[in-house]
Amino acid sequence: MQSEIITLRESRLDIRDGIAEFTHTQPRRRNPLSLALREDYMDMLDYVEGDASIRALIITGADGVFSAGGDLRGMKDRVDNPQAPQNMPDATRRRVLVLHQWVSRLRDLQVPVIAAVDGPAVGAGMGLALVADFVLASSCAFFGMSFAKVGMVPDMAAAYFLPRVVGMATAKDMMLTARRISVEEAKNVGIVHSIYPPETLMEQARQFARRFLDGPGPTLGMTKRMLNSAFESSYAAFVELESNAQAVATTTPFHRDALQRFIAGEPGRFDWDRVAAK
The missing domain is CATH 1.10.12 (Lyase 2-enoyl-coa Hydratase; Chain  A, domain 2)
Structure with a gap:
C-alpha cells in the first residue's frame, strides 16, 4: 500500500494503506468552502479516482472545525461591488454549476465517503456532510441549514439531499428556521451515523474506513x-x-x-x- 501526503491550497490529502483522508486546513477562518477549497476538492477527486488502491475516503476539518459554510468575506465583496463582472448574477450561476461538477463526483465516488465532523458543519458545510455516505460526529459537533440567516437559498444540493435523509417536513423545519441542530438531534433524524468523543473521532473514522479494505x-x-x-x-x-x-x-x-x-x-x-x- 502506498503512503503519500499532498498539500493543496486550503487542505491536505493523506493517502495511507488504502485510505484517503482529506482535511480542510483553515480552522482560524472556520474552514469556509471558499473558491480555493472548491478547487482543492476537484484536485483531490482526481487523485482518488485515479488510484485504484484507495478503498475509502474520509473528509474532515482541522482543529475541531469541519466547515462553517460559505466564504462570507468573499460574499461581502460581491455585494459591495455588484457591477464587477465576477459579481454579476450570471457569474454566480456559473460558479454554482461548476460547484456541482465536483459535488456530483463526490456523491458518485466508487468508494465509501465518510465525513468526520467535529465542531460546526453549517450552511454549505452541512450540505457537504450530506453528500457523504456516512457521517461520524464528535459530541462537540453541531449542524445547521443557516442559509436563510444571510438571505440565501440552500446550495450544495442540500434541498435535494436533506429531504431524502430526514423527510420533507423535517427538512422544511431545518431550512426555513435556519436553526442550530445538535449532534443528538442529527443522529435521531438519520443525518449522523455515530457520535464519539472529540479526541477519538478521527481514529474511530479511520477504523470505520479500514473495515472496507477487504470489501468487494x-x-x-x-x-x-x-x-x-x-x-x-x-x-x-x-x-x-x-x-x-x-x-x-x-x-x-x-x-x-x-x-x-x-x-x-x-x-x-x-x-x-x-x-x-x-
Missing part, C-alpha cells in the same frame, strides 16, 4: 450508484440497472472467492459484524 470494491461502488438513482428511476429503469450491475458483480474474483470460502466453511473476507465485534 467494485460491487460497493455499483451499489452506491444504484442507491443514488433509486428515487429518480422508474421501476423498469432500475431493474435494467440492477440486472447489469449483478451481471458484472457475479463475475468478480471477490464473488468467486466468497463462494469458495462459504462452501469450505471458512469466514468471509468482508464481514462487518465480525470485525465490529472484535
Whole structure:
C-alpha cells in the first residue's frame, strides 16, 4: 500500500494503506468552502479516482472545525461591488454549476465517503456532510441549514439531499428556521451515523474506513450508484440497472472467492459484524 501526503491550497490529502483522508486546513477562518477549497476538492477527486488502491475516503476539518459554510468575506465583496463582472448574477450561476461538477463526483465516488465532523458543519458545510455516505460526529459537533440567516437559498444540493435523509417536513423545519441542530438531534433524524468523543473521532473514522479494505470494491461502488438513482428511476429503469450491475458483480474474483470460502466453511473476507465485534 502506498503512503503519500499532498498539500493543496486550503487542505491536505493523506493517502495511507488504502485510505484517503482529506482535511480542510483553515480552522482560524472556520474552514469556509471558499473558491480555493472548491478547487482543492476537484484536485483531490482526481487523485482518488485515479488510484485504484484507495478503498475509502474520509473528509474532515482541522482543529475541531469541519466547515462553517460559505466564504462570507468573499460574499461581502460581491455585494459591495455588484457591477464587477465576477459579481454579476450570471457569474454566480456559473460558479454554482461548476460547484456541482465536483459535488456530483463526490456523491458518485466508487468508494465509501465518510465525513468526520467535529465542531460546526453549517450552511454549505452541512450540505457537504450530506453528500457523504456516512457521517461520524464528535459530541462537540453541531449542524445547521443557516442559509436563510444571510438571505440565501440552500446550495450544495442540500434541498435535494436533506429531504431524502430526514423527510420533507423535517427538512422544511431545518431550512426555513435556519436553526442550530445538535449532534443528538442529527443522529435521531438519520443525518449522523455515530457520535464519539472529540479526541477519538478521527481514529474511530479511520477504523470505520479500514473495515472496507477487504470489501468487494467494485460491487460497493455499483451499489452506491444504484442507491443514488433509486428515487429518480422508474421501476423498469432500475431493474435494467440492477440486472447489469449483478451481471458484472457475479463475475468478480471477490464473488468467486466468497463462494469458495462459504462452501469450505471458512469466514468471509468482508464481514462487518465480525470485525465490529472484535
